[in-house]
Amino acid sequence: MPKEEKNPASFIAAVAFFLMLLFLIVVIDNKTLRFVLAATLLGSLFVLLLIFLNKRKKATELSNLNVKTFKTSTQREEGFIIKKQEQTTATPTEKLNPRDEFKTLLRQVLTIIKNQIFSDSVAFYWANEDKRQMVLEEGITELGYNFVKRYNWDDDVLTDVAITGNPKILGDILAEKDVIKYQSPSVGVKSLLVYPVTYRNKVIGVILVDSKQTQTFSEDDLKNIALFADLISNLIENYTTKFDLFYSDKVLEVISDSNLTNVEQILNKVQNFAIKILDCVAFGAVLQEDEKWVVKIGQSKIGKYIDVGTPIDLTGSIVGEVITTGRAKIIPSTRTVGKVVRFTENEKINLESSIAVIPINHGFKCYGAMIFEHSKPNFFASHSDLQKLEALTKITGVILENENLNELIENYFIYDEATLLMRKNYFLLRLDAEVERKLKHGGFLSLVLFSVDNLDYIRKTYGGEATYLILPEISNIVRERINKFDLAGKLDENLIGVALVEMDATDAQLWAEKLRRSISNHEIRFEDKSFSVTITVGVSPWDGDRNAEEFFLRVMNGFLKVKQSAENIVKVF
Known part of the structure; x- marks a missing residue:
């Protein structure tokens, strides 16, 4: 037990001080001086008394504390259980962290930008207009510098783009410190592209990409960055909605599992809530699939409800009406309104119920609808119950939006935007899988490479913009002529590859010849003119090549030899 320390020297000094004051009061004849000394003595005694009382109080508190400690230890020895504070389980919305999801997806987008633009660095900065600052959200670099997390608006490029909303490309930066404030330390960047990101018609941030090489970025890169800025x-729109839902009490009541990452999970969760918690007699959900609105889930407590996969009637059904208008519809009781068509005119549903049909909305888009049926009339008349159902559909809308965004990002990565053909990396990845399959199981595989003849002549005759139409037009013809298991990719600015699965060299040559004729007979219209093009084609069968790269390089070498000697021809090698 801690003890209060005593100081004998201090005590002796205090006693000596008081004795000296008493001696001086007695000896000195001057009344004024004696009065001052007496006042000093009284004041000192008062201070000493206060110190004494304060120490007594502290000693009492310490004693009480020791008694409590002793009692606690005694209780433990005698077998009493001292309970710890119970740890509360995190609620679903506490587990759900939309900001982390946003940062993860943003980093994926930035990684794709860096790979597509061939830059050394890429980053996203918020433009904080209130504080007049640029604030780093996420950045990736290979140049070894640190991104400045926050800096005040200045005369640098990022600030200029944030204020004006106009993108900028710099191709030969001389005075780096005057235009670049986001690096620490500066590393001698020569090229910089900065593009604004807008939200609700206001610039809220910028994307930047940089390079140590001069003249790295072009107008085409600017167009690509614009697409990612929209993404x-x-x-931001998506996760702004998510944050609004983050603190929703109704969602806490409904969703007990935070691991809801796809539509099937959330629909099953909502179905369980509708049937078991709300005690609905039936529940269904309709989503779009292959450009049709179909039933994705349907269940009834008292018999068959609706088959999964059933296409719905947009006109004449209440679910179709809700999807078309984007507004909820409540039917207090089917007994009072007569026949109700839920999904389609041919359905065989004979339930007497009250019905709520809620659209699955996110932003300005409707992704489908959910239908709830309860045996009690006017069950969905309560505004709070309706809000609860709308909260569920909002979550479903957010998850659907996430899936669409992920698919969109993936498509940007694996497909060329202009031709809708696979990009080279993805094409070779898929081709590698086909080669591996042939090594294990055998079979035929042919690779066709072709390019357009005389592009320079077309550019000089019709202008550069006319050449941009050629590959997309040709790609349409290619896609119409391949099977769903064949592969087609844009491998270079003027090179398209097609892998014909289970096709030998003879059949591949016939296929390539038909393609060559179709393209040469195809008329390409540009403004008030029209023209046609020819292609030179190389065809080669798989010949035991160990992987896609080996197969592609062999065929490419043969194709280049064909290009040097002839045009508008199909050559097998």
């Missing part, structure tokens, strides 16, 4: 804007 990030959609992400």
Whole structure:
């Protein structure tokens, strides 16, 4: 037990001080001086008394504390259980962290930008207009510098783009410190592209990409960045809604599992809530699939309800009406309104119920609808119950939006935007899988490479913009002529590859010849003119090549030899 320390020297000094004051009061004849000394003595005694009382109080508190400690230890020895504070389980919305999801998806987008633009660095900065600051959200670099997390608006490029909303490309930066404030330390960047990101018609951030090489970025890169800026804007819209839902008490009541990452999970969760918690007699959900609105889930407590996969009637059904209008519809009781068509005119549903049909909305888009049926009339008349159902559909809308965004990002990565053909990396990845399959199981596989003849002549005759139409037009013809298991990719600016699965060299040559003729007979219209093009084609069968790269390089070498000697021809090698 801690003890109060005593100081004998201090005590002796205090006693000596008081004795000296008493001696001086007695000896000195001067009344004024004696009065001052007496006042000093009284004041000192008063201070000493206060110190004494304060120490007594502390000693009492310490004693009480020791008694409590002793009692606690005694209780433990005698077998009493001292309970710890119970740890509360995190609620679903506490587990759900939309900001982390946003940062993860944003980093994926930035990684794709960096790979597509061939830059050394990429980053996204918020433009904080209130504080007049640029604030880092996420950044990736290979140049070894640190991104400045926050800096005040200045005369740098990022600030200029944030204020004006106009993108900028710098190709030969001389005075780096005057235009670049986001690096620490500066590393001698020569090229910089900065593009604004808008939200609700206001610049809220910028994307930047940089390079140590001069003249790295072009107008085409600017167009690509614009697409990703729209993606990030959609992400912000998406997660702004998520944050609004983050603290929703109704969602806490309904969703007990935070691991809801796809539509099937959330629909099953909502179905369980509708049937078991709300005691609904039936529940169904309709989503779009292959450009049709179909039933994705349907269950009834008292018999068959509706088959999964059933296409619905947009006109004449209450679910179709809700999807079309984007507004909820409540039917207090089917007994009072007569026949109700839920999904389709041919359905065989004979339930007497009250019905709530809620649209699955996110932003300005409707992704489908959910239908709830209860045996009690006017069950969904309560505004709070309706809000609870709308909260569920909002979550479903957010998850559907996430899936769409992920698919969109993936498509940007694996497909060329202009031709809708696979990009080279993805094409070779898929081709590698086909080669591995042939090594294990055998079979035929042919690779066709072709390019357009005389592009320079077309550019000089009709202008550069006319050449941009050629590959997309040709790609349409290619896609119409391949099977769903064949592969087609844009492998270079003027090179398309097609892998014909289970096709030998003879059949591949016939296929390539038909393609060559179709393209040469195809008329390409540009403004008030029209023209046609020819292609040179190389065909080669798989010949035991160990992987896609080996197969592609062999065929490419043969194709280049064909290009040097002839045009508008199909050559097998």
